[in-house]
Amino acid sequence: MKVKIEMTGGLEILFKNQKNHTYEFKDRDTMPLRELVVWMRDTQIQERPELFVEDSTVRPGILVLINDADWELDGGIEYIVEDGDTLSFISTLHGG
Amino acid sequence: MTDNNQLTCNTEDAGDNLIPTPKKAVKKTCVRCKEKPSIILFRTDPMCWDCYHEMIIKKFKLNVTRFRDNKKDVERLMLAVSGGVSSRVMMDLVSHFIGGNGSKGTKAKLFFKVCVVHINISCLDQVSGRATEQDHLDHAQRQANLVRSLEEAAQQYEFPFYNIPLENIYGCDESNKKERQQMLIDSFTQFTSSTSKEDILEHFRNQLLFETAHSLGFNKILFGTSSNRLATRLLSSTSKGRGYNVPNETNMVDQHKDIRFIQPMRDFLLKEIHIYHRKMSFIDYTNHNVLLFNNNSKGSINALCEKFINHLQDISNQTIHTLLRSVDKLVSPIDENSVSCSICCANLSEQEIKQLEQYSLALKSSSSSSTTTSTSSCKSSCNNCSASSSCCSTNNNNNNNNNNNSIQLTNNIHKPTLCYSCNQLLRDVKQPPVLTVVPSDSTTTPTPPTLPIYVQKNSTVLLKSYQLRNEIKDFLLDDDE
Ligand SMILES: [Zn+2]
Ligand SMILES: [Zn+2]
Numbered sequence: 001m002k003v004k005i006e007m008t009g010g011l012e013i014l015f016k017n018q019k020n021h022t023y024e025f026k027d028r029d030t031m032p033l034r035e036l037v038v039w040m041r042d043t044q045i046q047e048r049p050e051l052f053v054e055d056s057t058v059r060p061g062i063l064v065l066i067n068d069a070d071w072e073l074d075g076g077i078e079y080i081v082e083d084g085d086t087l088s089f090i091s092t093l094h095g096g
Numbered sequence: 097m098t099d100n101n102q103l104t105c106n107t108e109d110a111g112d113n114l115i116p117t118p119k120k121a122v123k124k125t126c127v128r129c130k131e132k133p134s135i136i137l138f139r140t141d142p143m144c145w146d147c148y149h150e151m152i153i154k155k156f157k158l159n160v161t162r163f164r165d166n167k168k169d170v171e172r173l174m175l176a177v178s179g180g181v182s183s184r185v186m187m188d189l190v191s192h193f194i195g196g197n198g199s200k201g202t203k204a205k206l207f208f209k210v211c212v213v214h215i216n217i218s219c220l221d222q223v224s225g226r227a228t229e230q231d232h233l234d235h236a237q238r239q240a241n242l243v244r245s246l247e248e249a250a251q252q253y254e255f256p257f258y259n260i261p262l263e264n265i266y267g268c269d270e271s272n273k274k275e276r277q278q279m280l281i282d283s284f285t286q287f288t289s290s291t292s293k294e295d296i297l298e299h300f301r302n303q304l305l306f307e308t309a310h311s312l313g314f315n316k317i318l319f320g321t322s323s324n325r326l327a328t329r330l331l332s333s334t335s336k337g338r339g340y341n342v343p344n345e346t347n348m349v350d351q352h353k354d355i356r357f358i359q360p361m362r363d364f365l366l367k368e369i370h371i372y373h374r375k376m377s378f379i380d381y382t383n384h385n386v387l388l389f390n391n392n393s394k395g396s397i398n399a400l401c402e403k404f405i406n407h408l409q410d411i412s413n414q415t416i417h418t419l420l421r422s423v424d425k426l427v428s429p430i431d432e433n434s435v436s437c438s439i440c441c442a443n444l445s446e447q448e449i450k451q452l453e454q455y456s457l458a459l460k461s462s463s464s465s466s467t468t469t470s471t472s473s474c475k476s477s478c479n480n481c482s483a484s485s486s487c488c489s490t491n492n493n494n495n496n497n498n499n500n501n502s503i504q505l506t507n508n509i510h511k512p513t514l515c516y517s518c519n520q521l522l523r524d525v526k527q528p529p530v531l532t533v534v535p536s537d538s539t540t541t542p543t544p545p546t547l548p549i550y551v552q553k554n555s556t557v558l559l560k561s562y563q564l565r566n567e568i569k570d571f572l573l574d575d576d577e
Contacts, residue, residue, distance in 0.1 A: 009370075009380065060406035063367050070371065072137040072413070073124060090374075092181075092324070092366040093402065 001028050001083035003036070009091035011062065014045050014052055033071075033079040033087075052089075063090040136371050139413075145375055152364070152372065156186075157193040159360040163316065172209045174314035175255070176305050179214060179242040180382050181373045183320030184249070186361055187212060188376060190318070191253040212250040213258045213308050214243065215301045219277045220262065223284040223293070242381035260308055265300045265548045283545035291396040292524040295336075295517075299440045302357070303550055309355050316356050324366045324405065326359065327416045330423060332401040338442060338517045365409075365416060437515035438554035439547070444515055455512040456562035509547065513555040 005021040012019045021044070025031060034056060041053040051059060057077045058064055064071040065088040066079060081087070126134045126144035128151075134142035143151070164171055175190060177183035194208040218239040221232065243259055250257035263276040287293045309317050321329075361369065373380070408415040435444045435452065444452065511519055525545055 060410035061402070063370050065371070065374075068374075069133075069135040070137050070367065073134055073142055088374075090370055092370055093406075 001025050001030065001081075003081055003084075004086040005040075006086065006088040008088070009063075010093070011052065011089050011091045014048065016044075016046075029083065031081045033081050034077050036081055036087075037077070058089065061091065061093045063092050064088065065090070135375075136368065138368065139417075149372070149375075152368070153189060153192045155363055156189040156360055159363065160190070160193070160318065160358065163356060163358055167207075170207055170209055172314040172316065173211075174305070174309045174312065174317045175210065175212045176317055176319050177212055177214050177246055178320070178382075179246055180320070181378075181380055182322050182325075182361055182364075182366070182369050184246075184378050184380075185369050185372050185376075186318065186320035187249055187253060187255070188372075188378075189360075191255075209314075210253075211256045211258065211312060211314065212246065213260060213305060214246050215304055216243065216259050216261045217297065217301075218261075219280060220284055220297070222281050238381060245379060245381050258308065258312075260304060262297075262300060262304065265304050265550075266546070267549070279546050283547075286525045286527060286545040287521075288524045288526060289396065291336075291398060292521050294396055294398050295440075295521055299518075300548070302441070303548070306355055307550070315354060316358055318358050318360055320361050321359050322361050322364055322366045322369055323416050323420055324402075324409070326362050327419045328398065328402045328405050330419060331405060332398045333517075335397055335401065336517045337520065338515070362420065363417075365413075435558065436554070437518050438510075438513045438551050438558060439518040439521070440515060442515045442517070448512070448515065452512045452558070453562060453566075455510070456559050457566055459559060459563065509551070510555045510559060513558045 002022060002024045005023060007015050007019055007021070015021060023036075023040075037053055037058055038056055041049045045052060052062070053059060064076075066074050067086050068088070071077075071079060124134055124142060126132050126147050127141045128143060128147035132144035132146065135145050136143055136148055138148060138151075160173070173190065175183070175187055177187060190210060194204045194210065216239075218236065221235050221239075247257045247259070261273075261277075263273065263280045266276040266279055269276075284293055284296070287296060305317055309315070405416065405419075435449050436442065437444060509522065511522075514522070527545075
């Protein structure tokens with residue numbers, strides 16, 4: 001499976017200052033979002049991982065969109081990511 | 097079927113309890129048109145973009161027109177935009193409901209005059225302690241992009257745009273711009289905590305917006321503050337001892353009573369605003385690299401409160417609305433007799449007003465030296481001031497309006513004309529603040545923070561009005577006897 005990831009609102013700073021990322025998992029067809037997020041924290045972030053993940057979910061204050069729709073429509077962190085999904089992480093912290 | 101039941105229950109109980117939001121997938125078709133796929137869970141309703149867009153414009157319009165005094169008058173709205181996501185969306189919403197951008201609703205457009213004001217804080221860049229020269233350049237570039245994008249957006253909506261530098265809080269004489277900038281930088285550097293810096297920035301910004309609205313002839317200022325930020329402010333205000341003023345912060349009326357501060361975005365969550373922003377493909381130019389004054393990981397009270405609110409909201413998405421609804425139930429203390437703080441315009445509490453009365457009495461008696469009866473009260477009210485201040489003698493200088501006297505006013509801030517939290521704020525400095533009219537050209541460091549002239553003006557007016565009130569009272573009593 002292949003997923004596209006988009007980071008905005010300041011989160012990109014944690015991810016090598018890159019807004020767009022593509023991750024491929026050759027041996028998987030689906031993956032729980034929780035697992036993906038923890039994997040991203042453990043393998044993709046150099047500094048201050050706690051700014052992205054807290055208590056094995058996305059840090060409160062970060063808005064998540066799944067294929068451009070509110071993740072709450074899809075069960076939030078319990079969502080099962082599929083091949084071809086686009087996930088957007090938008091930090092809403094301190095930027096009114 | 098059980099899903100639906102749960103959702104209905106949630107809405108009914110929302111007023112009193114926070115029920116954890118079920119982390120379960122919701123039906124994906126829009127509840128309004130029952131046709132298009134939904135893109136947002138709005139409260140408990142899945143909605144498509146078209147229905148969501150329409151609804152949010154309606155809600156926004158209602159929030160703005162609610163404060164209209166006379167439907168026949170032209171409504172003059174000044175939009176305060178930071179360049180962040182919320183204020184950018186607010187610009188779009190205003191344009192939509194008055195039918196800007198050459199669209200059909202031109203009739204409504206006749207009744208609304210709109211302008212956009214951005215308070216430019218780029219000169220404070222130096223305070224935030226950016227590491228390298230490159231960081232400074234990056235920041236300057238971003239700031240320039242931000243202003244340009246706001247200007248272009250305003251142009252597109254046919255709204256006049258004003259870019260007001262924060263240093264104008266010390267006046268707008270172009271010849272001393274550099275000095276004013278330095279004064280601002282020095283002042284901010286003098287505040288110890290990032291909380292104080294953030295707060296004084298907020299007060300200065302509001303004051304500058306107020307002055308700008310006044311000079312441009314706008315009587316309403318619209319802020320893009322989301323419900324998340326308002327809930328955060330509610331919490332942080334309470335923890336800073338500004339609880340008395342909390343009800344007004346969601347619909348703040350300034351001390352001159354002729355310009356209203358309005359929060360038309362107060363019903364909208366950041367989630368809702370960000371989704372709107374994204375759908376419209378707006379670009380966010382905010383600088384996320386460094387939080388303005390947060391160099392240490394501890395952060396400010398404001399940041400801590402934000403974190404706390406976010407956590408609660410994550411447990412239950414009713415949290416923020418429940419909080420704000422509870423505030424609506426509080427009685428707003430604004431009335432005829434309300435007295436505003438000279439720095440932040442918050443209402444003084446009854447006890448603070450009493451202290452102010454005593455203080456003004458003391459001032460009066462010390463200026464007319466013939467009366468000996470109230471010297472004791474003078475002393476007692478002077479206890480409110482810091483030991484260094486010489487409040488009782490300030491009155492001698494008061495009648496002297498010569499600008500050059502600003503130096504003599506050093507340390508003579510009439511503390512009883514300030515609210516509790518502003519008094520706290522002035523304590524959180526490395527050196528006692530001074531009041532200055534003209535930027536001092538001295539380059540000696542460290543310079544104490546310089547409070548803008550408006551503080552002194554407000555303070556003097558307030559004291560005068562109290563003295564006048566006292567005199568009238570005396571007169572009336574004499575008449576009675
Ligand atoms: Zn719909
Ligand atoms: Zn105050």
